[in-house]
Structure formats: structure tokens, C-alpha cells
Amino acid sequence: MNVTQLPSAFTDKMKHMLQEEFTDFMASYDEPRLFGLRINGIKLSPEEFQAKKREDFHLTPIPWADHGFYYQEENRPGKHPYYHAGLYYIQEPSAMLPVELLDVQPNDRVLDLCAAPGGKSTQIAAKLGGTGTLVVNDIHSDRVKALVKNLELIGVRNSIVLNERPERMMSTFASFFDKILIDAPCSGEGMFRKEEDMARQWEKHGVEVCSAMQHDLLRQAAAMLAPGGTIVYSTCTFSPEENEMQIAAFLDDHPEFEVVAPSAALAGAGLSTGRPEWVSGAAKGSAADAVSRTVRLWPHRLKGEGHFAAALRLSAAPAPAEAGASHAAAAKPAAKHRGGGPAKAAADLAPLHAWAAVELRFPLLEEGKLVSFGEHVYMQPHGIPNLAGIKVVRPGWYIGSLHKGRFVPAHALAMGIRESEAVRILPLSVDDPRIIRYLKGETLEVDEAELKLHSPVASNKMAPAKGWSLVTVDGYPVGWGKWLDGMMKNEYPQGWRWT
């Protein structure tokens, strides 16, 4: 980006803040853009990925992100069959830090409050590794569509997707979550280099409007955090009003929280600390210590865009009024979808049970709780409270729909299972031209001998060649096809196709 396109009010403020560092900061706008991707740990490890198709990607590790790598622009990872198999997620390198600070542990209940389009949700899901529960939310319904698609693409089985105002979630999820990410809407100053439009939008989404929203989001999230839990608050902006000052004001109102410094391993990755002197009236004593445990990523000090993050831990001892609130919420009876009909009676799900018994090699129906709305059936993770009155976009993993007594498996089901979990597989190699033809939506010629057939979970009788087939690339699912008489009918969804 040309520095002359930067708003002068922005550069004047940065000059005043950074003083002798300002020249280096401005020089970073002449540097080339950086590109990052994160290997999807739900599907494979970085070592397994590197062993697969090394020559297509030139990857170098991002020091602060577990599975994160820089790639070269000419690698075009968005235009590769592995992208369609969800083997990685394309994400700006600095944006990978907040989830590293969240310290997600197996079986955690995690909320991603401002989640669309889902970069950090997919990272949290990988850290959960199929355990626990991930609740993701975004206030803008148009952005939630991308969020749903990204979670499906990387094969998440244990999430629910909401499209709600956080204040309407607070009583349902009171003291419920172990970890909460607030990747807050912000003035986006750290993204001016990457997205020139952000600089043009800056006046409109100004610092003042954003900081009022951030103030509310922090307090709403605090009400949904379990004792001993952690909130990570992050922005992609430089303004102290949205960063250090938000944290200082929050700690003033919430002395039961403390700021946790990054682990020694992360601290050595080129991160900078928050700046207490930028808090109006300058934070002093313990407030200054707290603010200096927050994190800044500066584009002139590391290979990434500008970000800020703070990990806020709630003390473990619950106040008497809060004790037990989370588990009381979890014990409420089953959910009702706003705008959807009541859950179907168990008998209506018979076609699904029949299908799963002959088409799958694992006990899908034991993974969670089946919920259905209209003809759509979802697998909801265990322990979700009653969602009455909340706008739910996905009450669980979408596994399929019921049409005239038949079960039709969803694309999300194909993406969420492993090759070893289907009875009928078309295993394509990444070098087979038919993989691109499949991704374009074409019918394929497939000899019966090319199918891998197995027996289902409930029997030792081999599956017949005719029927629903999981199409895979180098062992990873990309979608469904239906095989009959040497032809594979294409079931790859319209909106996902290779163009």
C-alpha cells in the first residue's frame, strides 16, 4: 500500500505514539504482503502434510502458531484439491496468535463470540480435537454463512452456530464457558497494509464507535465465563482506546480478573508487550503491570500484520450467587429452534438409523444428541443448554435430511468423517485429473474395481458397489458421489465447486 493513501489523522496519531520508532513503522508499508495458512490438525499433522505434496507448497513456520506456516503467493493454496479437502485454512499470520493465548484444553467448553468468517473458530476446533464443545456466534447473518461453510470444510463435528446479540445469550450461557474468544469488531488499523479498503473505511468504523462495542462485549463475555476460565480479547488495530485502555477499564470494573502473560515459548516469538503509558492518565502500579502483560504484534518488528491480544483469567473461587449457575443451565430440557418446528418424534428418524447401519463403519448416532428441525437432522454435542429464544443457525453437526422416508447425507457429514469410516470409497489421487472434474461438479466414469468396499458397523457383510460413495483425495474426503453401473453421479454442492 502507498503510504500517501493512509488517512493523515491516523499517521499523525501513530507518529505521536511511536516517536523514534515511527520511521520503521512507516517503512513496513513498503514491505510485501505476507501469506499464511494453518494445517488443519483435525485431519492431519504438519509432518503428515509436508510428507504429502511438498513440492506444491513452500512452507516456513510461523513462530507463534503451532500449525501455522508462511506460504509463497504463487503456491495459490486456495486453488488446490487439498483446500477442498479441508487440509488447511488460509489465515493471516498475526491472526493466529489469539487462539494460541486461549490455551484450549481437551473437553473445554469454548465460545467464539465474534466468529465470522471463522478463521479462529477453525483453529479452536482443531485444538479441541473433537472433544468438548465449541459454540460460535456472529451478529451479522450474512457473515454467518461463511462461518458455517468454513466449519464444515475443516470437518468440525462438535460445534453449534448462533446468530445472536451477545446480550441475548447471557442468561442461557451464564458462567458456562471455560474459554471465550472476543475477536472484537475494531477500526482495523492493523489491516491497512493488507486490505486497502480498510483505510478507506476507517473514518466510518471509527475508534469511538468500536470502543463502545468492545466495552459491552467484554462485560457480556465475562457473564458467560465459568470460574477459573479465560477470555482472550483481540483486535487488529493499533489504537490504545481499543486495546490497552479497554483492558485497563475492564480490570477496574472486574478486579476478579487478571491478565496472564504469554507462555515463555510464545514470548520468544518476537511479540511485544502492551504499553501502559498509552492508557489515558497512564496506568500505574498493578494496573500498569497488568497492561504490560498484554501483547502487541507490530508489522515492523515481526512478519505479520498489526494485532493486539490480552488473556484475562477469572479467579477460580465462585462468588456465592454464581456457584452452580453453569450446570443448572446445562441441565435444562432439550432445545427448541427459534423459527423451526418442534423436534421430530424418534420414529421419524428411522430412515437415518437404517442408513447409518449400512453406510457407515462407526457408531455415528452415539456421538451426541440427534436434533431435527423440519427435515434437517443434526448431531448436537452433549451438554448444550436449552437454546429456547436464541437464533440458532446450526444446532450441531449437520448430518443430513429426510425426504419421503429416505435419508440424504449432508456434505458436512462427508467432510466430518474419515475415509476409514465409510463403507464405499472412491479413492482418487491428487494427480488424477478426475479430482478436479469431481470438484467442478462433473459425473465421473468409475470402474467398479476402483471402489474400496468395506462392511458396515453393524455387520460383517461387504457393502455392495452401488450407492453413496465417499470421494477422497489422497485419503481425505471431499464429498459424496453415488455409484451405479460404472458412473459416479456427482453430489458435490453447487456453492462449493471449483471455478
Ligand SMILES: C[S@@+](CC[C@H](N)C(=O)[O-])C[C@H]1O[C@@H](n2cnc3c(N)ncnc32)[C@H](O)[C@@H]1O
Ligand atoms: C474481527 S471480525 C471476526 C473475525 C473472525 N474471528 C475470524 O477469525 O475469522 C469481527 C466480527 O464481529 C462481528 N460482530 C460485530 N459486532 C458484534 C456483536 N455485538 N456481537 C457479535 N459479533 C459481532 C462482525 O460481524 C465480525 O464478523
